[in-house]
Amino acid sequence: MANSNRTKGILPVALGFLSITTGAAAADQDQAAAASEAQDSSATAPAEDISTIEVTGYRLSLRNAIDVKRNADVMMDSINAEDIADFPDANLAESLQRLPGIALDRDNGEGRGITVRGLSSDFTRVRLNGLETLSTAAASDSGSAPNRGRGFDFNVFASDLFSSLQVQKTASASVDEGSLGATVDLITGKPLDYKGRKIALSAEDAYYENGETHNPRAALLIADQWFDNRFGVSLSGAYSKRDSEVDRFKRQAGQSDYLYRSSAFTGSEVPARAGFAVPTGTVLTPGFTNAANIAALTGSDPAAYAALYPGAPYNTAGRFDDTIVRIPSLLNIEQQDLSQERLGLTAAIQWNPTEHTSIGFDAVYSKFDQKSDVNQIQSVGLNRNNTVANYNGASLATTIPNRRGLYQTCASQAATSFREGIDCGGTDAAAAGVFAGLGTTSFSTNPHNLDTYDYYNNPTSPGYVASPDGVYFVDRLIGRPGVDVLAAHVSPAGNADYLELRNVDWRSATDSSYFTTQFQQGSLTLQQDIGDQLKMDVLFGRSRSTARPS
Secondary structure (H helix, E strand, O other), X not given: OOOOEEEEOOOOOOOOOOOOOOOOOOOOOOXXXXXXXXXXXXXXXXXXXOOOOOOOOHHHHHHHHHHHHHHOOOOEEEEEHHHHHHOOOOOHHHHHOOOOOEEEEEEOOEEEEEEEOOEOHHHEEEEEOOEEOOOOOOOOOOOOOOOOOOOOOHHHOOHHHEEEEEEEOOOOOOOOOOOOXXXXXXXXXXXXXXXXXXXXXXXXXXXXXXXXXEEEEEEEEEEEXXXXXXXXXXXXXXXXXXXXXEEEEEEOOOOXXXXXXXXXXXXXXXXXXXXXXXXXXXXXXXXXXXHHHHHHOEEEOHHHHHHOOOOOOOOOOOOEOOOOOEEOOOEEEEEEEEEEEEEEEEEEEEEEEEOOEEEEEEEEEEEEEEEEEEEEEEEOHHHOOOOOHHHHXXXXXXXXXXXXXXXXXXXXXXXXOOEOOEOOOOOOOOOOOOOOOEOOOEOOOOOOOOOHHHHHHOOOOOOOOOOOOOOOOXXXXXXXXXXXXXXXXXXXXXXXXXXXEEOOOXXXXXXXXXXXXXXXXXXXXXXXXXOOOOEEEEEEXXXXXEEEEO
């Protein structure tokens, strides 16, 4: 499903400047006036021919990324601030996928995790401002589990908060072990990296016609320096909101089915049957004498039924219970209403007391709210009960206990040290039973909780319906073998890629999942040059990631 959108708002613009300065001509000198010559020579600096070209913006970011790759002792790729500022990316994973060797794992249309050179995010270490950390987002729906592994969930962070992303794909002595895929460094902006005071604001909005929603996005950066650019402070923030509607068809959990989930007909019919209802007019023998049962197990189109048993190599000729034609699993038609709100804040303090000493403090906070309501229509007729052998020949002559055994009934049990007791009668139970003949033709002791067999077959029950076989409604409980296949197409690979079915039950449901993920980190760094060939780096910090229902 494609969403058309219109984008409005103020977009960040990167400006490049080109300046060329040439020296001024020397002042005219008067050889006759010595005083004037001395005055002119003292007032005018020696003439120099200077030409300077300064490159900024996107070209500078590309050059810096190439320089990082060229000068690194390991295999490294990077993205610098201008790349991230100019990308229309929702989060960090969207930006990282632009580097070679990195693939994206999407969740609800946004990047969540990365795969590096074929290895999942569990094999990738992530460092934020030099501190190894973990970000775990919640599940996207109630049927999925939240991240409990080593993988880093990048969708928690907005890409606008970071000045550089670096991916190191090979090991080095300066990097701790533990990564088979890559080591990813996320670096937030530092105040002394800017020249002078820096204030930047970006804002944009996207309008989606499907759903008629606005999705705003804004970012702000403030940085300043003092004491001859030896002390600086920077603050940045990013906010985005996304409301979307997703219409999709999805298969429920489980693999494709063989024999229609092994729904073999019970009994000793010849030939053996399994799967959908057999073609209309098929004679089921031996032991099939119950007319209601026969009607429930027949009704398929002969040509469609035969397509599911095409012979070798998919089934044995003449048999109808060993096909390996794959049938799709249970079906879901879904409409997802998704709301995502992301807030990120960073703060940095940097102090260089000397040319050889640097002290810094960095703080990062991110909050990701996700609300998902999945409205579903699901097929359940493909998963109801199978056939029961006693029903094949059930009639009024069948004993009552055997007829009652065709229904799901309550069985009382006494409480023990390891199980709770079950009292089918309850507090309203009548010792003599609800209907006459308790224990022979009646089994209900509670008028508000009638036995299933009594409800349908006892003449004094409000649910009684006369039935020629004495077991009313049992034919409605036949699930998988009672579904008629009206049309079918099987691909050369043995997949049923087209089916028309009848007698499929459906149910509606709403799967709601509301989660909030928060991430906090603070780190303190000290860098000290000790001589020309020795450098000391000290890093101390703490991070925390939580995912809770909202």
